[in-house]
Amino acid sequence: MLAQLFTDAAQSCKGSSPLTESLLLNAAADLSAGGVTTRVMAGYERDRKGTMPALRFAGALHRLVLEGRAPGLAKHYPSVGGSPHLATLWDAVLPVLREHTDELRARIGATVVQTNEPGRSAPLFGGLQVAAHAAAVAAGRDEPFPVRLLEIGASAGLNLHPDRIAYRLGDGAVVGDPDSPFVLDPEWTGRPSVDLTRPLRIVEREGCDLHPIDVSTEDGRLTLSSFVWADQLHRWDRLQAALELAAADPAPVRQATGPDWLADRLAGQVPDVLTVVWHSVVWQYVSPADRAEGRAILADAVARATPEAPLALLVYEPRRTHTGYEFHLLLKLWPAGVSLRLGSGRGHGVPFNWEEQEWV
Ligand SMILES: C[S@@+](CC[C@H](N)C(=O)[O-])C[C@H]1O[C@@H](n2cnc3c(N)ncnc32)[C@H](O)[C@@H]1O
Incomplete structure (x- = not known):
């Protein structure tokens, strides 16, 4: 269910954000395989689609990058001067998910998606x-x-x-x-x-x-x-x-x-x-x-x-x-x-x- 929401969200980034699309597709596969994303998203398995759990996940990770606390991943993020390399992106994401599992889970639970355009x-x-x-x-x-x-x-x-x-x-x-x-x-x-x-x-x-x-x-x-x-x-x-x-x-x-x-x-x-x-x-x-x-x-x-x-x-x-x-x-x-x-x-x-x- 959650993996499907991640796949759907990845679909909505297609053509406009290859980085987010790749991140969410990999996370969806990891959720299906019971990987570390399952622990990061623990407790949110039944969240409504409208609360956009996948975008809360992507936002929480992006925030760690912006705070300068995920330098290995930052290399893929243009917002901090990086350049995405989609073939190696997920390898850079995994250690961040492992190191910050509890913090990420807490943030994903505490935030609503906020876009002020x-x-x-x-x-x-x-x-x-x-x-x-x-x-x-x-x-x-x-x-x-x-x-x-x-x-x-x-x-x-x-x-x-x-x-x-x-x-x-x-x-x-x-x-x-x-x-x-x-x-x-x-x-x-x-x-x-x-x-x-x-x-x-x-x-x-x-x-x-x-x-x-x-x-x-x-x-x-x-x-x-x-x-x-x-x-x-x-x-x-x-x-x-x-x-x-x-x-x-x-x-x-x-x-x-x-x-x-x-x-x-x-x-x-x-x-x-x-x-x-x-x-x-x-x-x-x-x-x-x-x-x-x-x-x-x-x-x-x-x-x-x-x-x-x-x-x-x-x-x-x-x-x-x-x-x-x-x-x-x-x-x-x-x-x-x-x-x-x-x-x-x-x-x-x-x-x-x-x-x-x-x-x-
Ligand atoms: C997609 S954002 C749009 C923000 C802004 N209007 C813009 O165009 O950039 C939707 C906003 O509506 C707020 N919101 C949702 N339901 C609301 C309600 N019943 N009363 C006041 N604000 C609400 C959310 O917290 C969120 O900040």
Whole structure:
């Protein structure tokens, strides 16, 4: 059963992370043969597929590498300057599993898979610009509204700083903060329908998460880094840049379930500010009861929204299709009655295709 979960997880890395694919296939074979991986994974034999035991295993090993405690294995990990040699990878893994069996087992039991993907800041940036502009038009204002950004399932809050990133567009133009140390190529086709050179003003930013990660700690940064596949250097570099940016001025991420926190934050109206509720790749983890409660809380807030205290919902979530998953950026704005699909892109937010249409 567990061996099958490892094989399935290896399959999902095919083509995108040869290192993780090879690691998990070898671990699956070792589990079937009753090798040391069986002891590392002892107690997790019946873990649900959704808790992704194989990725917790890969993350725990990666963390030892990042901490400099598995130098023989580090030679295979590009995240620390190594270069994978798949034929000898498993021979380098085995002594690490033997030496750190108890620690690895404890860590695998204590962690949930945490990915906070800063590439999603790019569609968020464009979506916020469209929302702030549309709210201003509806209120008869010349200037886009300043934004109060509320994120459900914010993880470490890396996407709470979309205004502080330099987005280098294909034609060489840079929007966002051109002086930012975090330069992101969003790989856009098309553009949002508004003037992106106008500054996006975020006057308040806050998130909630069931398991928030504190970017101001070494432990928090290591946790997030360990879950990036070590041979995906573009994602690795993006994450390190985002961590640095966020650690310089962390946005608060409260430990709470979405509905509890949202009810509190949406209880009162905030005039002259556009309140935006944002979530990406979270909805699938939220229980049906919490989803229903979240919708009811939002409906109450919608009823209180006014042109001078508008409310928006911006989401980037997977939708199952017959060939896999697609990700759409959706915007609803009240009381203006705007409902748009702004575009679609890959799960990590890059690349992204802007193509506005009504969302019904
Ligand atoms: C795949 S991560 C996505 C993180 C972030 N939104 C992003 O796009 O990078 C999903 C996050 O949702 C959080 N989460 C799951 N269920 C939740 C709930 N009911 N309330 C708040 N956060 C939740 C998890 O702890 C995790 O940090």
